């Protein structure tokens with residue numbers, strides 16, 4: 311029997327999504343981190359190990375941005391088998407985000423729609439939490455964003471040396487004008503300016519384009535800089551009247567096919583650049599297909615909500631047996 315699906319999920323899903331999120335977040339936040347270590351007993355195996363810009367990770371499965379916006383739970387998710395965790399998106403000043411309702415569950419599709427728009431406790435509070443996690447800081451990527459370059463650069467300067475690297479989120483469907491940074495000139499300018507601040511790796515998180523050719527120029531620009539990778543991709547912009555703002559980003563299972571197509575198109579053109587695939591990833595089979603198609607690593611969020619906290623653990627052990635079978 312799957313206890314998460316038969317007991318815990320129905321309880322959590324009987325509450326509004328943000329309330330369930332904050333209950334679980336606080337439970338984890340106030341628990342000692344060895345609780346999840348003991349409970350999940352995640353197995354490490356060198357066959358699952360990946361390397362990005364010289365840093366080794368015990369699993370290719372990372373936690374996507376948005377789940378641990380304020381760095382309250384990443385240490386637990388790493389104990390649960392995730393190879394790395396994206397903290398944020400972090401905002402310079404505390405921010406409430408959009409008005410509620412702003413998070414919907416689409417149970418039949420195993421999908422979510424959110425219009426949160428970066429609620430954040432602000433860089434100062436988040437920095438203090440990261441600072442206490444020195445032993446795992448190399449497994450953390452800090453997600454930064456802003457409509458102006460300076461907002462992004464401020465947080466890169468602020469968090470440099472405190473994490474493995476940065477995800478530059480220029481693709482949230484919930485912040486007007488973010489798309490102004492999705493062009494070659496902005497990517498070049500941001501890459502140049504970040505490189506003057508730090509050698510830490512950076513990953514641009516791009517939106518979902520229907521026209522796959524649009525990725526060519528953007529990724530081509532990134533590739534000319536050292537230690538720059540790409541996250542493909544953020545959620546899918548959709549209209550939904552149940553959200554207060556009427557629009558949001560869809561995530562979860564329905565995104566997988568496009569995630570794979572986008573990866574294949576970009577990998578074909580760019581054999582070297584690290585690509586982190588994201589969107590609709592649910593199973594070890596999904597991860598294996600993406601790795602075989604050229605993903606360096608993957609990230610997930612929504613399938614954790616629908617499948618429960620053992621998702622990374624389960625993917626890791628099934629992926630290991632798939633890899634062993636293929637190697638035989």
Ligand SMILES: Cc1cc2nc3c(=O)[nH]c(=O)nc-3n(C[C@H](O)[C@H](O)[C@H](O)COP(=O)(O)O)c2cc1C
Nearest residue numbers: 374375376399424479544561562589590610611612
């Ligand atoms: C509630 C929610 C909040 C999110 N917040 C962020 C965020 O702050 N920054 C970001 O880059 N992506 C954010 N995302 C997008 C996820 O990181 C991911 O790109 C997207 O959900 C697709 O992956 P998935 O299908 O595995 O969920 C959020 C997603 C959800 C569902």
